[in-house]
Amino acid sequence: xxxxxxxxxxxVPSDEDFIALNVDLCVGCGACVRACVARIxxxxxxxxxxxxxxxxxxxxxxxxxxxxxxxxxxxxxxxxPGGTGxxxxxx
Amino acid sequence: MPSYDLxxxxxxxxxxxxxxxxxxxxxxxxxxxxxxxxGEKNASGCGLGPRMWRxxxxxxxxxxxxxxxxxEGNAIRHHLVDATGQVAARxxxxxxxxxxxxxxxxxxTMNAYRSDFDPWLASLATTAGAELRCSTLITxxxxxxxxxxxxxxxxxxxxxxxxxxxxxGVLSTVAREAGIRERWKxxxxxxxxxxxxAVEPGRIDEFLGDESLACWWGVDxxxxxxxxxxxxxxxxxxxxxxxxEVDAMAPLRRVVDLPDFQRLIRVLRxxxxxxxxHLLPWLTDPGRTYGQGVMLVGDAGGFPxxxxxxxxxxxxxxxxxxxxxxxxxLEAGDTSQAFLAEYERRWRASSTGVEFEAGVELxxxxxxxxxxxxxxxxxxxxxxxxxxxxIFDWSEPHAVRMQQVAHQLRGYAPxxxxxxxxxxxxxxxxxxxxEIRELTSWRSMMRMAGIALRLRRAAKGRP
Numbered sequence: 001x002x003x004x005x006x007x008x009x010x011x012v013p014s015d016e017d018f019i020a021l022n023v024d025l026c027v028g029c030g031a032c033v034r035a036c037v038a039r040i041x042x043x044x045x046x047x048x049x050x051x052x053x054x055x056x057x058x059x060x061x062x063x064x065x066x067x068x069x070x071x072x073x074x075x076x077x078x079x080x081p082g083g084t085g086x087x088x089x090x091x
Numbered sequence: 092m093p094s095y096d097l098x099x100x101x102x103x104x105x106x107x108x109x110x111x112x113x114x115x116x117x118x119x120x121x122x123x124x125x126x127x128x129x130g131e132k133n134a135s136g137c138g139l140g141p142r143m144w145r146x147x148x149x150x151x152x153x154x155x156x157x158x159x160x161x162x163e164g165n166a167i168r169h170h171l172v173d174a175t176g177q178v179a180a181r182x183x184x185x186x187x188x189x190x191x192x193x194x195x196x197x198x199x200t201m202n203a204y205r206s207d208f209d210p211w212l213a214s215l216a217t218t219a220g221a222e223l224r225c226s227t228l229i230t231x232x233x234x235x236x237x238x239x240x241x242x243x244x245x246x247x248x249x250x251x252x253x254x255x256x257x258x259x260g261v262l263s264t265v266a267r268e269a270g271i272r273e274r275w276k277x278x279x280x281x282x283x284x285x286x287x288x289a290v291e292p293g294r295i296d297e298f299l300g301d302e303s304l305a306c307w308w309g310v311d312x313x314x315x316x317x318x319x320x321x322x323x324x325x326x327x328x329x330x331x332x333x334x335x336e337v338d339a340m341a342p343l344r345r346v347v348d349l350p351d352f353q354r355l356i357r358v359l360r361x362x363x364x365x366x367x368x369h370l371l372p373w374l375t376d377p378g379r380t381y382g383q384g385v386m387l388v389g390d391a392g393g394f395p396x397x398x399x400x401x402x403x404x405x406x407x408x409x410x411x412x413x414x415x416x417x418x419x420x421l422e423a424g425d426t427s428q429a430f431l432a433e434y435e436r437r438w439r440a441s442s443t444g445v446e447f448e449a450g451v452e453l454x455x456x457x458x459x460x461x462x463x464x465x466x467x468x469x470x471x472x473x474x475x476x477x478x479x480x481x482i483f484d485w486s487e488p489h490a491v492r493m494q495q496v497a498h499q500l501r502g503y504a505p506x507x508x509x510x511x512x513x514x515x516x517x518x519x520x521x522x523x524x525x526e527i528r529e530l531t532s533w534r535s536m537m538r539m540a541g542i543a544l545r546l547r548r549a550a551k552g553r554p
Contacts, residue, residue, distance in 0.1 A: 003344070
């Protein structure tokens, strides 16, 4: 079954950043890429370090796994401002 | 600066029951929700267990007019999937004769979307007098004279109260700001992607009867759960953060792609509707759940069941206890950590705490079996399939088939016996104590072997 997961959810996009990446700390292990169901993380081909998608505020599902799996604490996830972010209607 | 007796961060089941209990005890209570309404940030915990109805009288008021998605079911179907992706065996279970109370005899779970259930539960708290602020993200604790004295929201507004209860989920700001936990270790938390499918109301009842849940057990994916609602179902599976080797969606896609799952989708005319994902603490023991002026309830406190990580009932029960302890602390004028130690004493004595008495063994066996597909499900599923399916065929005379089955089962013994010794016996020991240690002792084994030998001799007519 071909599942297009990118179109299923609804967001009230935040106008503030809520994920911070300190690229200098990143060692390019890729744990964030593997853990992210929303696919907002990738590894840069040239530098081999993590890249956060510019439109992540309309795609993040707010699980916080990226922060939890990052051994070198390069990623800090905090929740988006109240009333914004993903809206689960059948959670 | 607004001032309250008690502040609760979070309006999920834990936060709402805390606020409800506190308001009923006469405390000026404020509780916060970061979503525009309760329930829109939750992504699971939707199979409500009968213990809720036994422990909380208000659950009798949960009806379809306030919670349209609710659907009760009294059967669990287990699908055992082999290495080729075929369902090798399937069975259905219901509440057994030893289940002792209603509604546990009537339903295994009452399934409800949290986006229905949580607003209803929060409304009970506000009706009782608690104040709810939605769309408000709490970012820190407010301290005064070195003591917790309230919370601070994202805009810097301070809300004062001598006690703060963290019901703010797995990534608890209250736990972090109180210095109780910076973050989880990787083997303490599972990542659970989950897909919701829409189904026309009535169709699930028509095709699945009173099936409430389904479990998909596999030799190449961690166990998946399926929860059926009035107008849809969830399929999800979790695994510890230290065990993902490929992308986190791959095992869930594997389950959805199984031929039997695809057939179910076609029969139910199900359509993918929502993708959800959440972290879930899955611990052998919750550890520290309070500090000076602070208590943690539900997922924030690490309370989900050590066996299968269900956490809604545990959140509600710990929420009620935390509110009662808060009321006692305010009455005594003592919000110190020493006084709030009463919280841990009481939750350990509760239904939630009793579950953790065998927490290490329960968590171990679950990790060793459904979450170690290659290591253990690879022999467990063929073994159970052989047992269930080996007898019911007509390829040979039945006596010959029984010998063939026994021969095949012996082949699983090198894996099954150590598993029994390392995982099952410790669990039985934790639950039954000396009784089972005696039963599984070598003296007892020898005695039973002696009895078996005498029985066999007697059957053959020898002395």
